[in-house]
Amino acid sequence: MADENVSKEISIEENGTLESVNGNEEHSDVSSMQKDEEEEGKAEVSSKKKKKKNKSKKKKELPQQTDPPSIPVVDLFPSGEFPEGEIQQYKDDNLWRTTSEEKRELERLEKPKYNSVRQAAEVHRQVRKYIKSLLKPGMLMTDLCETLENTVRKLISENGLQAGIAFPTGCSLNWVAAHWTPNSGDKTVLQYDDVMKLDFGTHIDGCIVDCAFTVAFNPMFDPLLEASREATNTGIKEAGIDVRLCDIGAAIQEVMESYEVEINGKVFQVKSIRNLNGHSIGRYQIHAGKSVPIVKGGEQTKMEEGEFFAIETFASTGKGYVREDLECSHYMKNFDVGHIPLRLPRAKQLLATINKNFSTLAFCRRYLDRLGETKYLMALKNLCDTGIVQPYPPLCDIKGSYVSQFEHTILLRPTCKEVISRGDDY
Numbered sequence: 001m002a003d004e005n006v007s008k009e010i011s012i013e014e015n016g017t018l019e020s021v022n023g024n025e026e027h028s029d030v031s032s033m034q035k036d037e038e039e040e041g042k043a044e045v046s047s048k049k050k051k052k053k054n055k056s057k058k059k060k061e062l063p064q065q066t067d068p069p070s071i072p073v074v075d076l077f078p079s080g081e082f083p084e085g086e087i088q089q090y091k092d093d094n095l096w097r098t099t100s101e102e103k104r105e106l107e108r109l110e111k112p113k114y115n116s117v118r119q120a121a122e123v124h125r126q127v128r129k130y131i132k133s134l135l136k137p138g139m140l141m142t143d144l145c146e147t148l149e150n151t152v153r154k155l156i157s158e159n160g161l162q163a164g165i166a167f168p169t170g171c172s173l174n175w176v177a178a179h180w181t182p183n184s185g186d187k188t189v190l191q192y193d194d195v196m197k198l199d200f201g202t203h204i205d206g207c208i209v210d211c212a213f214t215v216a217f218n219p220m221f222d223p224l225l226e227a228s229r230e231a232t233n234t235g236i237k238e239a240g241i242d243v244r245l246c247d248i249g250a251a252i253q254e255v256m257e258s259y260e261v262e263i264n265g266k267v268f269q270v271k272s273i274r275n276l277n278g279h280s281i282g283r284y285q286i287h288a289g290k291s292v293p294i295v296k297g298g299e300q301t302k303m304e305e306g307e308f309f310a311i312e313t314f315a316s317t318g319k320g321y322v323r324e325d326l327e328c329s330h331y332m333k334n335f336d337v338g339h340i341p342l343r344l345p346r347a348k349q350l351l352a353t354i355n356k357n358f359s360t361l362a363f364c365r366r367y368l369d370r371l372g373e374t375k376y377l378m379a380l381k382n383l384c385d386t387g388i389v390q391p392y393p394p395l396c397d398i399k400g401s402y403v404s405q406f407e408h409t410i411l412l413r414p415t416c417k418e419v420i421s422r423g424d425d426y
Helices: 002-014 017-060 092-099 101-109 111-134 141-155 219-238 245-256 345-357 365-370 377-385
Strands: 086-088 163-173 176-178 195-204 207-216 260-263 266-269 278-281 308-316 330-333 389-392 403-412 417-419
Touching: 101 111, 111 141, 111 195, 111 207, 111 403, 141 163, 141 195, 141 365, 163 207, 163 330, 176 195, 176 308, 176 403, 195 219, 195 403, 207 219, 207 308, 219 245, 219 260, 219 308, 219 403, 245 308, 345 365, 345 377, 377 389
Parallel strands: none
Antiparallel strands: 086 417, 163 176, 163 195, 195 207, 207 403, 260 266, 278 308, 308 403, 330 389, 403 417
């Protein structure tokens, strides 16, 4: 082929201009064909690019949550992978874990469990964001709780004991520190000068997210809220594998009691409530045995790899000590209870309802009402008296005082510490 091209060029040179003109015509035809081919090629490339852009747009355009929220969180993450919480590195002697291949492999094995609890955390974040937008003085507390709980049920795709609410919505006011939710018929209304602890939980397959924040409309209470928020963040920072629980309590108390708050012209030293604690969390078990103190103390027990903890702190303008008071609303089946024979048929029937709908997760009277249970107070008392069910009455400091609370669920992963429930808000 190379030889033929050479002879053509010679003949063009010998025959003068005419041949060369013909050659140019041929050349122009070839070049125009090349141009056409190039343009077609460019058109194909651009159409491919457009298709790719359209595909990437489709990938990016994930479903957005509605307002009010109505789309289950599982539909917002088609990949089935839910967002990781805030990652904090371990300190000092545990820093080697960050790069340990063996520890990374352990995490890969636990991925399904991590994903379940992250799904529960994402539901918590979306629900609290929505509820914060609704909160205002004058709201009926029952309406507030039912709106929150129905939103959780929708976003978590409630499914028996596989997915749902982990415990009743605590909305304790002022000197009531914890475990208060309105019973049916309660007419309590949220006031401008109230300090409300909003404590609610979500779970997937028994993997519980326990997380709380405090709401106060009056800016006078801001230092009180900041004290518990910063104390909780300190507790999270200090937590880690092989850390003694008493050391966390001491660090929390130091931060908490560095605050003071002026309420109606009177200055109060902020106190940690010494008989309230954070706690370890197990599957279907909100209090799994270990307590995280929020004051200095002698608790020498250590945190261990793989454990979940609720780090929560309570800041008080009162005595810094709570007692049980007011009408009980919270109940929970005893996690370790064996078979106890019951005489009352109504108690047996109520226990069957509790086993089916809550198992060892906490519940309240409103939840029994919702399931159609009526005239159950005697049967419920019988279950409490026999030790099958444990009542959890409201926990109160002295009347007239104010308590604030912040809480997060953390996971002590083999390589790092994950604050599962962390959000943009706190």
